[in-house]
Amino acid sequence: MKSWSVFQRKIFLASIAILAIGVVFILTTISWSTNTNSLNENFSLCSAMPETPDSTNRLEFHPIKIVVEPWRGEHNVYGIFAIPLQYKDISYRSKMLVKGTDNAWDATPTDGVKYGLTTPEGYFLLVSFFRTRLTLWYLVTGRFKELQQPCNWKLYLFPIKT
Known part of the structure; x- marks a missing residue:
């Protein structure tokens, strides 16, 4: 199996970080939605x-x-x-x-x-x-x-x- 280049690792880590931020945003929004009306x-x-x-x-x-x-x-x-x-x-x-x-x-x-x-x-x-x-x-x-x-x-x- 071919090892990843430095650039590929950075792209992978950036993608994981963006997904994590999105999950936190969605979970926070859902938790607030019960009390928004x-x-x-x-x-x-x-x-x-x-x-x-x-x-x-x-x-x-x-x-x-x-x-x-x-x-x-x-x-x-x-x-x-x-x-x-x-x-x-x-x-x-x-x-x-x-x-x-x-x-x-x-x-x-x-x-x-x-x-x-x-x-x-x-x-x-x-x-x-x-x-x-x-x-x-x-x-x-x-x-x-x-x-x-x-x-x-x-x-x-x-x-x-x-």
């Missing part, structure tokens, strides 16, 4: 969110449900927010921020059925998606758990004066 039933865990405009004329809300499953592909990292009906018929701009990011994302109305939710009495639902690529960056940098915390997600509504 959070339904925020206890709003008191987050700081109080005013339902009346403050000095900047904005409203703030935390999500009632967060899904963080980037391994399922695009549009599998999102938050669903319950907004009191009194704000349904006013014109507003919406921006969703996640702690640690500078980017803001839009929110769109939903009935919640597609996401396994029923709309709570006296509320309407908005959904806002977080970029999958950015989620993977959070995973690589060890900040993945931050995305699973409802207190780190905020939806801002800015009423538009007519």
Whole structure:
């Protein structure tokens, strides 16, 4: 049997290292997947969110449900927010921020059925998606758990004066 050259041994070791990293990534992702869907039933865990405009004329809300499953592909990292009906018929701009990011994302109305939710009495639902690529960056940098915390997600509504 012919012995391997130095180059072949390096390629073999690099392949083993890449496979090992992939296995660790998959196992870590699977272990986190059991705890990635959070339904925020206890709003008191987050700081109080005013339902009346403050000095900047904005409203703030935390999500009632967060899904963080980037391994399922695009549009599998999102938050669903319950907004009191009194704000349904006013014109507003919406921006969703996640702690640690500078980017803001839009929110769109939903009935919640597609996401396994029923709309709570006296509320309407908005959904806002977080970029999958950015989620993977959070995973690589060890900040993945931050995305699973409802207190780190905020939806801002800015009423538009007519």
